[in-house]
Amino acid sequence: MRFALITLGVFLFLGIFSNFLSSSSPIYCSYKGKSYFPAFQETVVLDGVLQSSAQQKWQNLPLESVIWPLIPYGTGIDMNHRTISPLGEQKTYSGERIPLRERHWLGSGRNGLDILSVIIRGSRRALSIGLFTMLIAGIIGILLGSFAGYFQDHKLLLKRASLYLMVPGLLLASFYGFYLRRFNFQTEAGAPSLISEIILSLLIFSLILALFLQLGKRIYWGNFLEEKIPLKVDSYISRIMELIQSLPPLLLILALASFFNSRNIWFVMLIIALVSWMGIARVVRGEMMSISERDFIQAGKALGIKPAQILFRHVLPNSLASVWPILAFGIGSAILAESTLSFLALIEDSQNSWGGMLTEGKLVRQHWWIALFPGISIFLCVYSFNIIGEKLRDFLDPRSQ
Amino acid sequence: MWKYVLKRLGVFLPGLLLISMLVFYLSTKSPVNELASQCNVEAQANFSEYEACLKRSWKLHKLDKPLFYFALQSFAEPDTLHLIYDYRQKAAAEELCHHSGDWPKVQDYFLTIRQLDNAHARERSRVKTFSSREVFSHMKAEIIALRGLGKVKEIKARLDQIQLFLQNQDSLQMLKEDTEKVRKALDEIEHSPNKWKSYIPWFSWYGTDNRYHSWIKGALRFDWGYSYLDNSPINEEIKRRFWVTFGFSLISTLLVFLISIPLGVWAARNKDKLPDKLSGSILFALDSVPAFWMGLLLLMTFANPYLLKIFPAEYMAHAPDLSSKIASMILPLITYTYGSIAILSRMTRNALLEVSEQDYIRTARAKGLKENQVVWKHGMRNALLPMISISVYVLPALFSGSVIIEEIFNIPGLGTYIYTAVALNNTPVILAVFSILGFLTLLGYLLSDILTYKADPRINLIKD
Numbered sequence: 001m002r003f004a005l006i007t008l009g010v011f012l013f014l015g016i017f018s019n020f021l022s023s024s025s026p027i028y029c030s031y032k033g034k035s036y037f038p039a040f041q042e043t044v045v046l047d048g049v050l051q052s053s054a055q056q057k058w059q060n061l062p063l064e065s066v067i068w069p070l071i072p073y074g075t076g077i078d079m080n081h082r083t084i085s086p087l088g089e090q091k092t093y094s095g096e097r098i099p100l101r102e103r104h105w106l107g108s109g110r111n112g113l114d115i116l117s118v119i120i121r122g123s124r125r126a127l128s129i130g131l132f133t134m135l136i137a138g139i140i141g142i143l144l145g146s147f148a149g150y151f152q153d154h155k156l157l158l159k160r161a162s163l164y165l166m167v168p169g170l171l172l173a174s175f176y177g178f179y180l181r182r183f184n185f186q187t188e189a190g191a192p193s194l195i196s197e198i199i200l201s202l203l204i205f206s207l208i209l210a211l212f213l214q215l216g217k218r219i220y221w222g223n224f225l226e227e228k229i230p231l232k233v234d235s236y237i238s239r240i241m242e243l244i245q246s247l248p249p250l251l252l253i254l255a256l257a258s259f260f261n262s263r264n265i266w267f268v269m270l271i272i273a274l275v276s277w278m279g280i281a282r283v284v285r286g287e288m289m290s291i292s293e294r295d296f297i298q299a300g301k302a303l304g305i306k307p308a309q310i311l312f313r314h315v316l317p318n319s320l321a322s323v324w325p326i327l328a329f330g331i332g333s334a335i336l337a338e339s340t341l342s343f344l345a346l347i348e349d350s351q352n353s354w355g356g357m358l359t360e361g362k363l364v365r366q367h368w369w370i371a372l373f374p375g376i377s378i379f380l381c382v383y384s385f386n387i388i389g390e391k392l393r394d395f396l397d398p399r400s401q
Numbered sequence: 402m403w404k405y406v407l408k409r410l411g412v413f414l415p416g417l418l419l420i421s422m423l424v425f426y427l428s429t430k431s432p433v434n435e436l437a438s439q440c441n442v443e444a445q446a447n448f449s450e451y452e453a454c455l456k457r458s459w460k461l462h463k464l465d466k467p468l469f470y471f472a473l474q475s476f477a478e479p480d481t482l483h484l485i486y487d488y489r490q491k492a493a494a495e496e497l498c499h500h501s502g503d504w505p506k507v508q509d510y511f512l513t514i515r516q517l518d519n520a521h522a523r524e525r526s527r528v529k530t531f532s533s534r535e536v537f538s539h540m541k542a543e544i545i546a547l548r549g550l551g552k553v554k555e556i557k558a559r560l561d562q563i564q565l566f567l568q569n570q571d572s573l574q575m576l577k578e579d580t581e582k583v584r585k586a587l588d589e590i591e592h593s594p595n596k597w598k599s600y601i602p603w604f605s606w607y608g609t610d611n612r613y614h615s616w617i618k619g620a621l622r623f624d625w626g627y628s629y630l631d632n633s634p635i636n637e638e639i640k641r642r643f644w645v646t647f648g649f650s651l652i653s654t655l656l657v658f659l660i661s662i663p664l665g666v667w668a669a670r671n672k673d674k675l676p677d678k679l680s681g682s683i684l685f686a687l688d689s690v691p692a693f694w695m696g697l698l699l700l701m702t703f704a705n706p707y708l709l710k711i712f713p714a715e716y717m718a719h720a721p722d723l724s725s726k727i728a729s730m731i732l733p734l735i736t737y738t739y740g741s742i743a744i745l746s747r748m749t750r751n752a753l754l755e756v757s758e759q760d761y762i763r764t765a766r767a768k769g770l771k772e773n774q775v776v777w778k779h780g781m782r783n784a785l786l787p788m789i790s791i792s793v794y795v796l797p798a799l800f801s802g803s804v805i806i807e808e809i810f811n812i813p814g815l816g817t818y819i820y821t822a823v824a825l826n827n828t829p830v831i832l833a834v835f836s837i838l839g840f841l842t843l844l845g846y847l848l849s850d851i852l853t854y855k856a857d858p859r860i861n862l863i864k865d
Contacts, residue, residue, distance in 0.1 A: 250801035375694035383689035
């Protein structure tokens with residue numbers, strides 16, 4: 001456990017401070033009386049000219065004072081530092097000795113990409129993908145799982161009228177929420193605006209649906225349609241989970257990524273989340289079912305507390321404890337999925353990730369360091385999350401030990 | 402028993418149908434530019450030739466039909482939109498129609514563009530000087546771009562560009578007029594009084610002559626259509642590749658069971674002793690090793706001319722003799738199986754340990770049965786039950802793994818087929834491979850459910 005926490009702490013540190021630790025431009029420098037922080041800026045204005053800070057040759061400039069990062073390598077290609085072994089004396093392609101400060105501690109790849117810098121930048125990517133993916137998966141899983149567990153098959157009673165009105169309601173809601181707004185999703189502005197568009201669409205969708213439900217609820221529809229029948233929430237959600245779970249996950253991700261023709265990292269994260277929420281939902285559902293039968297919940301009901309209050313204040317918090325181990329395992333497998341997709345070169349910007357580096361390792365087998373070190377990073381990261389998941393599970397459920 | 406199977410099928414078949422609809426619908430979101438690039442750039446210069454080429458491949462891939470049995474669309478949209486075979490123009494027409502709510506006006510607009518294109522072609526054959534030729538080729542690019550634009554603002558920018566080209570050319574009065582006509586048609590679209598029409602939902606019925614129907618009909622007869630890349634039939638390629646992937650999966654599954662069950666039993670019998678702890682932690686660690694890294698490490702150690710050259714680096718589909726074929730299969734098989742072995746053997750161990758606390762095991766021991774008999778006959782039989790349901794998770798993992806492993810070891814199976822198809826947006830191939838492997842996995846689940854029921858009829862996985 002301690003090993004796992006320390007490893008993850010190291011990766012977290014590398015991820016958070018990746019710009020301080022590895023960049024081809026200085027952390028701080030002053031040039032002609034002006035101060036610059038080029039490692040944190042995409043572009044800088046030098047001598048009145050806007051320039052990309054990664055492509056600027058900072059070491060050739062007459063800088064007055066400068067603080068270099070620990071590893072003086074960034075994303076750049078350096079044909080003069082082609083494929084250097086981490087062992088022994090390091091020389092450039094033209095035969096000069098590389099000074100100790102610029103040593104490639106873990107070797108360099110085919111284009112002179114420093115492996116250690118890839119590992120540092122890759123840890124930021126891997127951890128953020130793992131956490132973000134499981135955040136989305138957690139939200140979906142907890143929502144659907146608590147729905148299924150709380151209402152089960154017989155507790156959500158709806159009027160026949162409401163139920164039947166759901167059909168035109170769903171059609172209209174998808175028409176106004178998604179079909180009419182379909183051109184808004186093709187924005188080139190990137191992920192944040194896309195996400196806000198999706199949220200707006202979902203809002204319209206649920207508003208229209210709610211309208212139709214209220215319509216069914218408020219109006220008297222005659223004896224037959226007034227009759228209350230249960231909505232089989234649990235059966236439907238379980239069926240959906242079964243179906244998604246029984247498809248090969250990687251093939252599903254591949255197919256979806258191709259159908260939407262997107263190599264965008266946010267999009268791929270969303271897809272990974274959409275195929276990995278089922279474990280969380282299943283656990284929440286089970287816990288919900290057992291907790292809602294317990295005495296303190298029954299007592300709350302007897303006291304006349306509102307169902308929503310019972311659900312959100314009493315049942316849900318108590319059932320969330322068992323989600324943590326699943327989340328830990330999930331982060332591990334999300335990182336695994338990301339590195340696999342980067343390895344298959346199906347995510348943009350894959351040279352910055354551990355998996356993407358391994359693609360290069362596949363091509364030249366005698367350069368063992370290219371494949372070894374990024375692979376070890378993936379393994380350590382996933383392994384640590386798995387250990388933490390296992391420990392959490394034992395802690396929460398001592399019987400399973 | 403048969404009642405249960407029927408009931409299970411009653412859940413299985415609608416699910417399958419639903420998935421096929423969903424996946425097919427999502428697949429139609431995929432771009433078809435790969436198909437258009439078949440009609441080469443030379444042909445693009447000649448509009449009618451390009452059109453004829455597009456039309457041909459459109460017919461071949463059955464893209465000239467409506468998507469589904471019915472459609473929920475807006476009142477403004479015509480139900481003949483699917484007949485436009487230029488995918489960019491179709492998207493543009495759809496968007497313009499959405500903005501204006503007036504389909505005839507959109508049609509008029511595209512007609513004026515076509516007139517502009519024709520006029521351009523006529524005038525171009527007349528000019529002789531090099532500089533004006535250049536102007537003409539710039540203009541052609543603008544006109545081609547114009548056909549695929551759906552946003553009024555962008556169209557206006559292009560039109561401004563065209564008029565800028567024409568500004569100093571006095572001899573090209575015809576073209577100027579035609580451009581002006583396009584602008585007028587665009588204005589009518591922009592200020593259309595019929596905008597409300599796009600906010601009215603409309604239901605149109607197309608019947609069985611649609612894309613989904615013909616795809617699913619073909620799929621049931623194992624006819625998966627044609628590849629977008631070279632219009633070759635997908636069937637033959639799949640027939641060639643299926644047995645490779647299936648063979649690997651079958652052998653792997655057998656190996657997984659043959660290795661992991663004895664391993665789990667051995668670990669359970671040595672519970673909390675050194676072998677159990679050691680194998681437990683090794684297997685737990687193996688579970689976190691990514692398959693592609695494992696494959697690479699194996700290649701780097703055992704198929705590396707600079708280190709050890711024991712096995713060939715690639716799978717040999719046409720090996721000269723059996724032994725070299727088997728040798729070339731060893732590394733892929735290790736990569737295929739290690740993950741599932743890690744999971745399944747730990748599960749066997751835990752299941753067996755749970756069972757061994759039961760009374761009937763103590764009774765068996767008390768009867769004086771040998772330890773082997775107790776473990777295998779009484780313990781394992783009962784421990785197998787939960788394992789049947791778990792073991793089907795091996796299958797999706799294997800099929801998922803096939804993409805990575807076949808890519809690393811150059812195995813000509815379905816995994817590499819779908820991988821290259823994904824890289825090139827070759828949708829019919831993706832759809833075909835996904836359907837086949839997905840169907841096999843679902844079938845595996847069905848089988849395991851039925852087996853579990855047969856082993857213990859008390860377990861009923863379907864709620865009544």
